[in-house]
Structure formats: C-alpha cells, structure tokens
Amino acid sequence: MSALAFFFIVISLVSFVVAQLILKRAMQFSMANGLRNSRFVSLATIGIALMTLSFFLTLGLLQRFDLSYLYPFQGLSVIFITLLAAVALKENLSARLTLGTLLITAGIVLVSIS
Amino acid sequence: MQNRPTGFGNPWLQLGLSVACVFVSELLLKRGATDVAEPDSAFSWTGINGLESPLVWWAILLIIASFISWLYVLRYVPLTVAYPLSRVVDILVPLGCWIFLGELISTTRWCGIALVVIGLALVAKPVAQMEERL
Numbered sequence: 001m002s003a004l005a006f007f008f009i010v011i012s013l014v015s016f017v018v019a020q021l022i023l024k025r026a027m028q029f030s031m032a033n034g035l036r037n038s039r040f041v042s043l044a045t046i047g048i049a050l051m052t053l054s055f056f057l058t059l060g061l062l063q064r065f066d067l068s069y070l071y072p073f074q075g076l077s078v079i080f081i082t083l084l085a086a087v088a089l090k091e092n093l094s095a096r097l098t099l100g101t102l103l104i105t106a107g108i109v110l111v112s113i114s
Numbered sequence: 115m116q117n118r119p120t121g122f123g124n125p126w127l128q129l130g131l132s133v134a135c136v137f138v139s140e141l142l143l144k145r146g147a148t149d150v151a152e153p154d155s156a157f158s159w160t161g162i163n164g165l166e167s168p169l170v171w172w173a174i175l176l177i178i179a180s181f182i183s184w185l186y187v188l189r190y191v192p193l194t195v196a197y198p199l200s201r202v203v204d205i206l207v208p209l210g211c212w213i214f215l216g217e218l219i220s221t222t223r224w225c226g227i228a229l230v231v232i233g234l235a236l237v238a239k240p241v242a243q244m245e246e247r248l
Contacts, residue, residue: 008159020197027188055177059161059170062147066217078201085193093194100236101198107229108204110222 005064009073012057017080019050021088028089073112079105125190128183129199135180137206139173141214146170198237205230 026043033040061070082101086093119125146169152158164170187196205227211217219227 004159020193023185024188024193027185031189051181056161056164057159059143059147059164060159061161062144063151063158063161063164064153066211078198081197082194085197089193091192091194096236096239097194097198100233103233103236104198104201104204104230105233107226107231107233108201110226110229111204111208112226113222 005061008057008061009070012054012061013073013077013080015050015057016054017077017084019047019054020077020081021084022050023047024085024089070112076105076108078108123186125187129187129191129196132180132183132187133200133203133206135176135183136200136203137210139176139180140203140207141210142169142173142176144211144215146173195237199234201230202234205234 022043026040026047029043030040058070078101082093082097085091121127143164146167147161147164149169150163150166152163155163157163184200208217208219208223208227212219
C-alpha cells in the first residue's frame with residue numbers, strides 16, 4: 001500500500017467518524033427542538049458533507065484495492081466512534097460494551113491484514 | 115429509549131434495514147468501481163469517475179435509504195450501542211465478496227470474522243436484556 005493510498009484511507013476514516021458524531025448530535029438536538037431550526041440544519045449539513053467526502057474517497061480507493069481488504073479499515077471507526085461518543089456525547093460505556101467493541105475492532109483488523 | 119415506536123418504526127428493525135442496504139450497496143460499489151476503474155489516472159483518486167457506472171448510482175440510492183434509517187435509529191439508540199451493532203456489515207461484506215464477487219477468504223480472515231461475531235454478541239446481549247425490561 002502506497003503512502004498516498006494510506007493518506008486517502010485516513011482522510012476517509014476521519015471524515016466518517018466526525019460525521020457520525022455530528023449527526024448523532026444533530027438527531028439528539030432534533031428530539032428536543034424539532035427539525036426546523038438553524039442549529040439542526042447546519043449540523044446535519046456538515047455531517048452529510050463529511051459523509052459525501054468519505055464516500056467519494058472510498059470510491060477512488062475501490063478502483064485500486066479488493067473490497068474485502070479495503071472495507072475493514074472503515075471498521076476501525078468502531079473503536080473511535082464508541083470512545084468519542086462516550087467522551088464527547090457523554091454516553092454510558094460499560095465494561096461489556098468496551099470489551100465487545102475491542103473484539104469487533106480486533107476482528108476487523110485481523111480481516112484487513114490477512 | 116422511552117416512547118419507542120413499534121412496527122415499522124421500531125429502531126431495531128430500522129437498524130437492520132440500514133445494515134442490509136449498506137451491505138448490498140458495498141457490493142454494487144465494488145462491482146461498479148471495478149467496471150470503470152482507471153488506476154493510472156490521478157483524477158480517479160477522487161472517485162468521481164465512478165459515477166460513470168450505473169451500479170454506482172444504484173448503490174448511492176441504497177446508501178441514501180440506509181442513511182435515512184440510520185438517522186432515525188440515532189434518535190432512539192445511543193451511538194455506543196448502535197454503531198458497534200451496525201458493524202455486522204463487516205462480516206456480511208467479506209462473506210458477500212466471497213459468495214458473489216469470487217474474492218478469497220483466508221484462515222486468518224475467517225478468525226477475524228469470528229472475533230467480530232463474538233464482539234457483536236457482547237454488545238448485543240445488554241440490548242436484549244434492556245428490551246425484556248421494557
């Protein structure tokens with residue numbers, strides 16, 4: 001894997017993770033305040049824009065690598081999103097949930113290096 | 115998770131639908147991207163030339179559908195639970211690549227898939243208990 005491919009994989013991963021957190025915040029906000037307000041619209045727009053960026057970078061990568069090799073990198077997002085949701089969104093993170101998340105991540109990494 | 119809708123509005127059903135759409139869309143994207151691949155062109159790193167493939171457009175429709183379901187799930191389920199569960203696609207996708215795209219799965223890769231299954235079971239069990247209490 002070239003440095004350029006690694007760079008695009010990382011950018012695509014980071015934009016995906018940030019998008020998920022922003023969208024969760026947006027949907028949480030919409031529960032209390034409805035959909036017609038500028039805060040929700042701007043959060044959702046940023047989230048969707050980041051998702052779109054991640055999508056097109058992935059499409060570029062898919063032209064170069066096997067899906068079964070490439071896809072699990074996105075799986076690393078499990079650990080990032082779960083941890084950041086606990087820290088930034090103050091969600092509960094039990095020992096069991098942490099262990100489950102770690103196993104999922106380990107499995108995905110194993111799939112991607114095999 | 116109070117006042118959780120039932121039937122089609124059930125967030126767990128929507129999570130399942132979202133996962134199914136992502137699974138099919140990933141396979142379509144790989145097929146579509148391969149059909150129009152131009153690995154020698156620098157522009158193709160942007161992925162935009164992928165839009166030449168009709169399969170990619172079908173995949174985009176499915177992604178939009180999965181995205182709407184996913185946003186709905188986010189209203190009711192914490193991200194720490196919903197996101198790990200949604201990664202069941204990380205098993206479905208390699209299996210789909212094996213079955214439909216003829217890609218090979220090595221022993222190590224099977225072991226990785228097994229770890230993901232155990233992890234998913236750990237995340238899903240408290241959810242099942244949470245449901246029983248409701």
